[in-house]
Amino acid sequence: MNAETPVCQLLQRQDEAYRGWLWVAPPRDAWLEQGDGSVLSGDHGVLHAWQACGRPAFGAFEIPPVLPPGAVLFWPKTHALGEWWLLTLCKVLPEGTPLQIVGENNGGIKRVLKVLAALGLGCRKRDSARRCSLFETRLGPVDIDPDAVWQRFEIEGLTVVSHPGVFGHGKLDAGTQLLLSQLPGTLPETGESILDMGCGDGILAAWLARRGAWVTAVDVNAFAVEATRRTLTANALEGQVVAGDVYSSLAGHRYDAVVSNPPFHQERAIDYGPAGRLIGEAPEHLVPGGQLVIVANAFLPYPDRLQAAFGNFEILADDRRFRVYRAFKR
Structure with missing residues (x-):
């Protein structure tokens, strides 16, 4: 071969x-x-x-x-x-x-x-x-x-733990920041089961857990999985953290919401595969009335994918660099 x-x-x-x-x-x-x-x-x-x-x-x-x-x-x-x-x-x-x-x-x-x-x-x-x-x-x-490469920093009143190779290592990504700005008026305060897909250093998972959500965080990257576990522990918060490729490790569980800043790079090449699966398979992992909320670079061709998967969607924010999209499972 x-x-x-x-x-x-x-x-x-x-x-x-x-x-x-x-x-x-x-x-x-x-x-x-x-x-x-x-x-x-x-x-x-x-x-x-x-x-x-x-x-x-x-x-x-x-x-x-x-x-x-x-x-x-x-x-x-x-x-x-x-x-x-x-x-x-x-x-x-x-x-x-x-x-x-x-x-x-x-x-x-x-x-x-x-x-x-x-x-x-x-x-x-x-x-x-x-x-x-x-x-x-x-x-x-x-x-x-x-272990000296691990970093700790403060974001949104939370202690975040990060490792080289994790998306946004050592800082808050601008897209994630825009997404966070929209979540307070988008998601209920407490009690929902929320999936953080592509959890990175765990900032979204920790923010959601602090508000009282039942959080499951998933990432294909072992460094991100461990970083999210450490971030939750550093803030005395609870959540399930799972290693998996998009929905592959979730055993059919359905959530009230899926939240994500999905990747579109594989090393140096653009790869829409994971984000395409995140959007296309989301309805199978949402309860009726559940919502998908994602942030993405404005140039990425996600509107067509959202339309195909959900039949409709809305743009919650657009700062010309990034857009926050929301779609409901009907």
Whole structure:
């Protein structure tokens, strides 16, 4: 089987057998999923795909029970997240473990040289092709705790806990701010069952829980799931936090409202898939009279999707950059 993504195509042409290696934060690629070794990922979709193939799959905050002979780290677009992965691998894998780091050139992979040098780890370039580069090094002791990357900040009278790789890390996104400004007059004060889809750092979940809602928060990103749990705990609030790809982990439960600032990027590419499913499948997860309230960039083609799914919708706010939409299940 041939690799599908450029980074995996670069790896496939190496003379390394990669038997039993650990693949860290990889993209979806059937060459990997049906190959050898195990995966360590913060992406629920990737973990589910590997598990469906009967392959060993571990979440970002898990430690693989069997130490691998080597590891390949797929460098993410968020450099601080890449640094977290490096620090974590240095912490959990034995000193001297071979590590290869691969990424797209326009995603900042060449910055890895400076990052490794700052950590006192040697590095050499092994290969380049398909506008990607591959570096190799060996893991060593690093006197930096990976948990030091967690940040706490105050928003709307709430303490928010965030991690690199979480949407809006360390600040309140302008779209979410516009959405929050509309919720007081849109949702009842207490007692409703509300789904926060794509919960990020948990600011919406915490805001809703503080008002007395029964909140379920969902995100495909393990760092977002853990950040939301920590945000709720930091504010002494309760809520259910679930790892899942849109509605996949919700077992048919129906809600009084679904609230979201849905993503439309997958790494550097525009991807309407998750938002399209969020809108299109929302009526199946709402009680009669339940509402979907979302914020989105004004240029995104969501009105047609809302019309198709609900038959009607309204615009609650429009500041030219973002729009807040609401639709009711009839």
